[in-house]
Amino acid sequence: MAFIKCLLILLSVVFTHAIYAVQPDVLLAKVYDESKHGNIEDYLVSEKFDGVRAIWTGDKLITRKGNAINAPAWFTTPLPPIWLDGELWIARNKFALVSGIVRTKIPNNHDWQSVVYQVFDMPDPTLPFSARYKSYTDLVAGLNTAHIKAVKQHRFENTQLLTHYFKDITKQGAEGVMLHLASAVHKSGRNNTLLKLKPYLDAEALVIEHLPGKGKYTGMLGALKVKTASGQTFKIGTGFSDAQRQTPPAIGSTITYRYHGLTKNGLPRFASFLRVREPL
Known part of the structure; x- marks a missing residue:
């Protein structure tokens, strides 16, 4: 009986790993090039957070590679049964700290108190990003919890205004900005609907x-x-x-x-x- 119980536990572990080792279909960014992507008014722009990419599948947090993130139950309990995409983040220039916390197999409640889930998309292949932005903002507002936040998006009429925003936040320690084509429906892979702009x-x-x-x-x-x-x-x-x-x-x-x-x-x-x- 003990042998059978151990075997069942082992199979459960293997099965779970097989499920969450599958890479999720996420959108990846290309590098912004003003000569190719000049219509700034077509994009929604947000700060680029230097954290750990985290996908909420509706019941589990996983990484870009599909590996399980062992967050405390209290951290994920408020999240709804809806696919979300975001970044686990602490503060600017704190990547090493948040990375270490996220990699821990047994979560430390005290350490996770400093982590915020910055939600920047609610993937849906039928809705443009502008609609998804409103959806995830409304959803996060309804959760009313401090450790889950909606990433704010901005509109700029020209590259000069974008440059001003970019210089302002990077001087404050931000990693850069993300530009998401407002009219684009969600599509996995690396394409021009999502762009990144960094000082390097x-x-x-x-x-x-x-x-x-x-x-x-x-x-x-x-x-x-x-x-x-x-x-x-x-x-x-x-x-x-x-x-x-x-x-x-x-x-x-x-x-x-x-x-x-x-x-x-x-x-x-x-x-x-x-x-x-x-x-x-």
């Missing part, structure tokens, strides 16, 4: 080698040799603290780096280490 670009790469440091960095990391998903390899030698140079990101780990455009050879210009991208 960022991307991910696989660590393939530790290169030794010289001078004051002798005996420590000098640079990481990394490889992108497209197979390009290059070095990243800046952005590390002394502690990170002493204990660098492991070979085989994924890191996020920031850069400012591409060189004529298609490599990231002024690439700088940002953080280790923990699996979610």
